[in-house]
Structure formats: C-alpha cells, structure tokens
Amino acid sequence: xxxxxxxxxxxxxxxxxxxxVDELTKFDLDYxxxxxxxxxxxxxxxxSLFTSDIESNTETTFENNNTNANSIxxxxxxxxxxxxxxxETGNFNFLKYIQIYISTENxxxxxxxxxxxxxxxxxxSLELNTINVELKNYxxxxxxxLRIAAVADETTSEFYDIDFFATFKVxxxxxxx
Numbered sequence: 336x337x338x339x340x341x342x343x344x345x346x347x348x349x350x351x352x353x354x355x356v357d358e359l360t361k362f363d364l365d366y367x368x369x370x371x372x373x374x375x376x377x378x379x380x381x382x383s384l385f386t387s388d389i390e391s392n393t394e395t396t397f398e399n400n401n402t403n404a405n406s407i408x409x410x411x412x413x414x415x416x417x418x419x420x421x422x423e424t425g426n427f428n429f430l431k432y433i434q435i436y437i438s439t440e441n442x443x444x445x446x447x448x449x450x451x452x453x454x455x456x457x458x459x460s461l462e463l464n465t466i467n468v469e470l471k472n473y474x475x476x477x478x479x480x481l482r483i484a485a486v487a488d489e490t491t492s493e494f495y496d497i498d499f500f501a502t503f504k505v506x507x508x509x510x511x512x
Contacts, residue, residue, distance in 0.1 A: 353457070364393065364474070364503040365415065368481070370400045375429060375487045382485055386499075388478040409506040410413040410471040415448040419459040421496040428455040431488040437462065439476040440469040474503065 368389050375382075397403050415435060419425040432451040438444035447470065448463035473479050481499070 338478050343402060349476050359404075360398075360408075360508060361504060364396055364410070364505050366501045367470065368499050370483070370497050370499065372491075375489075375491045377414055378487050378490060382434075382465075382487070384429045384483045384485075386481040386483075386503060390478050390481060391474050391476060393474050397507070400502065400505075401408075404475050405474065406508040407471050407505060407506065408508065409469060410474050410503050411467060412465040412470060413449045413489070413502045413504040414500075415463045415465060415502075416500045417461045417463065418498045418500070419495055420498050422493050425493070425495050426457045427461050429487045429489040429491050430461075431486045433461070433463070433483065433485040436482040437470065437473050437479055437485065438482065439442060441475055442472045444482065445470075445473075450498060 366389065368386060370384070370386055372384070394404065406482070416512070417427070419427065419432075430453045432453060434449040435447055436444045439446050445468050446466055447468060448465050450461055450463045451462070
C-alpha cells in the first residue's frame with residue numbers, strides 16, 4: 336500500500352510546479368506569552384522591559400510537520416499582536432510607539448516588530464508591523480527572550496496584563512523536498 340502511495344506521489348510530482356511544491360514545505364509556528372506592565376508615571380521617556388525566558392519547544396512542532404531543526408531553511412515573523420486582557424477598560428492610548436526585539440543566550444538581539452505614531456483609538460489590541468529578518472537561529476534555541484522598548488505619551492495608574500500572540504512562518508525541507 337505504501338509503495339502505491341509513493342508511486343502516485345512520484346507520478347503527480349512532475350506535474351506540479353515548483354511554487355506548489357515549495358508551499359508544501361511551509362507551516363506556521365505560533366507562540367503566545369503574557370506580560371504585566373507596571374503603571375507608567377512618566378511620559379516621553381524610553382522604557383525597556385524584558386519578558387522571562389520563553390521556551391521554544393520547536394522540536395515537537397518540527398516533528399509534527401515531518402521535519403527537524405537541521406532541515407529548517409528559514410523562519411520569519413509573520414504577525415505579532417498585542418491584546419490587553421486586564422483591566423477590562425484598558426486600551427493602548429498611552430503608547431506613542433513600541434518596538435519588540437528577540438534574543439537568546441547565544442544570538443545577538445534583533446528587532447522583529449514595531450509600531451510608531453500610535454493613534455488614540457481606545458483599542459485594547461495592536462497589530463505590529465513585522466520586520467523581515469531571519470529568525471531560525473533564535474527559534475532553534477531552547478528558549479528566547481523578548482525586549483519591549485516603548486515610549487508613553489500618557490500616564491497610567493493601573494497594572495496592564497498584555498498578551499502577546501506571534502506567528503512565525505517556517506520554511507523547511509519536509510520529507511527531503
């Protein structure tokens with residue numbers, strides 16, 4: 336039965352163009368983490384905040400997609416969204432701009448996303464602009480950290496619980512393709 340499946344794949348493969356085959360070797364890798372932001376008593380001053388280590392757990396995802404770390408060709412950030420989960424009435428009006436950086440023990444820090452000139456829309460979510468940088472060396476590590484660099488243009492008196500939702504696009508050699 337396996338032989339028939341392989342034979343069918345070998346028969347169909349020449350009829351597919353390279354772009355179709357290339358898409359078969361791509362998949363998404365999702366991460367989410369939370370961070371509690373202390374009240375912001377001063378405006379206009381750049382602040383850097385660090386998350387605790389985020390375990391990458393990429394080996395399991397790679398295995399689920401029939402690949403491994405050695406077969407990864409590229410990993411790039413596809414999207415990064417921030418959502419305030421607490422307080423319920425919280426919004427991002429206090430932010431002027433935000434930049435997100437990634438680093439590991441073994442790989443230097445690099446900027447992965449940002450949003451400048453944030454408008455006061457009373458929204459509790461922000462979709463950041465992603466930066467087209469290669470991230471495979473960061474996500475192959477056991478853990479990575481995020482650094483948030485931001486400037487506020489309004490003070491806050493409450494703690495903000497912020498959820499980070501990131502999706503990375505992985506391009507790998509699946510089954511040797």
